[in-house]
Each structure stands twice: as structure tokens, then as C-alpha cells.
Amino acid sequence: MRRSFWLVCVSVVVSALGTAPPGGLAAQQGTESKAEPVVRIRAERFTFTPSEVRTTVGTRLDIELKSDDTVHGFRIIGTDVNVEVPKRGKGSVRVVFTPTTPGRYTFECSHTCGAGHSFMRGVIIVEAK
Amino acid sequence: MEFHYNKPEFVDGELDFHRFVLLVTHRYSDRIRFVGELEVAHAFVEGLEEAGELELEQAYLDFLFSRGLNIRAGLMLMPVGIINERHEPPVFYGVERPLVDTALIPTTWFEIGVGVHGEVGRGWRYRAFLTAPLDAERFTAEDGLRDGRQKGSRTNAGRLAATARLEYVGTPGLTTGVSVWTGRSGFQFRPRFDVPVHLIEADARYSFDRLELRAEAVQVSVGNTPDLNDAVGRTIGIDPNVAKTMRGGYLEAGYRVVSGARFGDIGAFVRYESVDTQHRMADGYLPLREFDRTAWVVGATYWPDADIALKFDYTMLRNRSVSIVAPNSFNLGLGWWF
Numbered sequence A: 001m002r003r004s005f006w007l008v009c010v011s012v013v014v015s016a017l018g019t020a021p022p023g024g025l026a027a028q029q030g031t032e033s034k035a036e037p038v039v040r041i042r043a044e045r046f047t048f049t050p051s052e053v054r055t056t057v058g059t060r061l062d063i064e065l066k067s068d069d070t071v072h073g074f075r076i077i078g079t080d081v082n083v084e085v086p087k088r089g090k091g092s093v094r095v096v097f098t099p100t101t102p103g104r105y106t107f108e109c110s111h112t113c114g115a116g117h118s119f120m121r122g123v124i125i126v127e128a129k
Numbered sequence B: 001m002e003f004h005y006n007k008p009e010f011v012d013g014e015l016d017f018h019r020f021v022l023l024v025t026h027r028y029s030d031r032i033r034f035v036g037e038l039e040v041a042h043a044f045v046e047g048l049e050e051a052g053e054l055e056l057e058q059a060y061l062d063f064l065f066s067r068g069l070n071i072r073a074g075l076m077l078m079p080v081g082i083i084n085e086r087h088e089p090p091v092f093y094g095v096e097r098p099l100v101d102t103a104l105i106p107t108t109w110f111e112i113g114v115g116v117h118g119e120v121g122r123g124w125r126y127r128a129f130l131t132a133p134l135d136a137e138r139f140t141a142e143d144g145l146r147d148g149r150q151k152g153s154r155t156n157a158g159r160l161a162a163t164a165r166l167e168y169v170g171t172p173g174l175t176t177g178v179s180v181w182t183g184r185s186g187f188q189f190r191p192r193f194d195v196p197v198h199l200i201e202a203d204a205r206y207s208f209d210r211l212e213l214r215a216e217a218v219q220v221s222v223g224n225t226p227d228l229n230d231a232v233g234r235t236i237g238i239d240p241n242v243a244k245t246m247r248g249g250y251l252e253a254g255y256r257v258v259s260g261a262r263f264g265d266i267g268a269f270v271r272y273e274s275v276d277t278q279h280r281m282a283d284g285y286l287p288l289r290e291f292d293r294t295a296w297v298v299g300a301t302y303w304p305d306a307d308i309a310l311k312f313d314y315t316m317l318r319n320r321s322v323s324i325v326a327p328n329s330f331n332l333g334l335g336w337w338f
């Protein structure tokens, strides 16, 4: 039951064609963590690039996902993170995620996107400080 | 889904509801997945006597142990080349798949098997499967390996094939890979003899902003072709003239001339292909030069939505025969994904 040992803070911003909701990151407020630069992940059939992201416990990860083709999903297994990545030309989606326990967290595409959909996986490696 | 209109020179055009694909996925748990892909091909054909077919292209279970090691079992796509595992129509230029991905890599190529796959480091991916082999009895001079697929249908498993692919996907926009396939593909013959088939392939695909470049090269070797040609010739009355070496490749450049417009994207492309299914013959056999082909394909794709592609292309096919003229063709296609 990995889920019970760590805290995840998630917020989602879909900046669809310049109509991003103002204040969309409000859900981050209250997290006392060190921020790192935004991690940009590109999704396309059937890869996330990069597919390996390293961070340390307590660091707030801002992950921005953008698709190069169809709609994909981004789910971090064992957490509540599960968002839709809009299709090419429809903007991006941002996930804010603050792990509190070290470990390897697998992420995967959660929106069926084609013949190789199940290859779309990656890992967030969270190291102790 | 793909709907095609093909108009070769000298003959009537043909309308074809080429593919209708249903993809089903099911998550039993975080570690066990099912993927199924059902295709109706050529549902409607005009001018030819080809019948439609209903095909199960994928039906496998994935047991996901870790990022580096997972097990797959069932009916699966062969991990060879650019298009076989990534065949959704909006993701490739051109109405028809390249000749290389038709004759030498017989897409959509799937067989029953079991194997491992995974990813290590920052983007090194591998897959290695043991599967049912091709059936060499159905290889031809023109279409190479194409008709040899057993497609998981009452498959002869008297022999096994092994296939593997190593791929690097760690640089944004770049995918490079090498694939091999090797199998003993003669099992219908009495007295028994082997037809070892080896395929080696390399490919690269790079996209940056509006630009997309692709390259692919394949070499196939078929062993014991004199025995194979002789045995098939005695069965069907015509010597199939299967070559001992076949090779081919293509280079393609595409550019989105319009990107992000309110009405969608427009891309143009050019592709040069070379395929020779009669490259080297066994002693005593002559190559049929009409199957040493090159093609220039130029065309455009209009994407009103990222998942809908209206495509057209003009294909200028040439061959090395002095008497048989290769026809040019105009092709129109509509493909979509949902």
C-alpha cells in the first residue's frame, strides 16, 4: 500500500489555445517544498520523452505534458495523478506532484492511443535527500 | 480507419474501405493488461475480386513486472520497422504503406508467441519474442515475404521464429532502432527440408516542430531456395522464383506547411523507395527484373483534426524490366482514429 505513505499534490492546467484558466495552479498553495524547473514531457505514439525523471523527496515537480499527435493520458500508478494530455495543437497539461517517500514511481499512458499503447510507460525515481 | 481510392494508369480506379480497426484494452490490475485489435480489411471492393477479411491482429496479455522486464504472450505484432507497430493512418504520410513495409516487412505482421520487453535507462527499449514462423511455401517473386504470414490462424508451430528489436527513444523527436527476425520457415514439404529466413532491418524517425524525416533499410535472406522453388513448383505447377536475397529501403521527408491554423494542418512529403525482391538468385535462377523497383512518391496530408488525415499522393513506380511497364498511380485516402 504505497499510496498511504506519501502525499501527492496535483493540479491540472489545460492551456487550450490561449484560454488557460487564470489561477489554475491554486491547488499548489500550502505545499512547503522546493520548486524545480518545469519538466517537459513530450507524448507521442508510443513514447514519453523523457521516460525517466529523477527527483528528491519533498521536491515539487512541475510536469508539463504536450502531445505530438493524439490524446494521451498520464497516470502515475498508485497515486491520484491521472490526467488527459490534449491532442496536438490543443495545448498542454500540467501536473504538480510532490513525493514524500523515496522510490520508483511508474507512469503510463491512461488513454488508449493505438496499437502500441501499452508501451507508453516511464518512471519517476525519487531519491532520499 | 482507412478509406482509399487508387487509380493506377491504364486501369479503372478502385474504391476500397481498406481497414476498419477496433482496439480494445483492459486492465485487470496495474500489472496485467489485455490488448486486442480487430481489423476488417477491404470491406468493400470495386473492380477486383478480392474478398474482405476479418482479422484479429493483436490479442495478448502483458504481465508488467518492472520497467525493465515485462512478459507478453498471445497474438502480437512483430517488432520490425517503423510502421508495423505504429500503423495508425494519421501518423504516416502517403495513402499506401511503403513497398518495403509491404513486401519485405509484411505489415501488418502479427503471429502467436511469447516474449519479453522493457525499457532501461533514459530511453533504451527492447523486445524479444519467440513466435510462429512465416510459411515459405507462400513466398513469391513479386511480393516477397508478404503472403507467408500465418496470422495466428491454425498456425503451424513445427518450427519457431525469434525476433528482437532494440530501440533508442531518449532524444525528443528521435526514434532509432534495429530489428532482426530469424526463423525456419519450411514445414509443409515432404521430404522435409528447412528454409531458414533471416531479416535484418534498421530505421530512424526524427521529427522537429514541422519537419519529419524517416529512413528504413531491410535485407532478407532465404535459404534453400532451389529446393523451395522446386517443391512449390511441383505443387502448384508454377515455379515461384523466390530469391535468396531481397533488399529495400526508403527515405522520406515531410513538412507541415500549415501548422496550428484554425482549419487544421497541411503537410507535404516526398519519399524515395527502392525494393528488389529478386536481388540475388540461387544458381540456375534468373531474376525477374520487373520486381527490382524504385518509386518516387509525392503527396500531401490535410489534418482537419490531429486524428483525421485526408491524404493524396502520386506514385511514380519504375522497374528494371525492358518489357514490363510499371504504372504510375494516383491515390486518395481518408484515415481517422478515435
Ligand SMILES: [Cu+2]
Pocket (backbone or CB within 6 Å): A044, A045, A046, A071, A072, A073, A109, A110, A111, A112, A113, A117, A120
Ligand atoms: Cu498514449
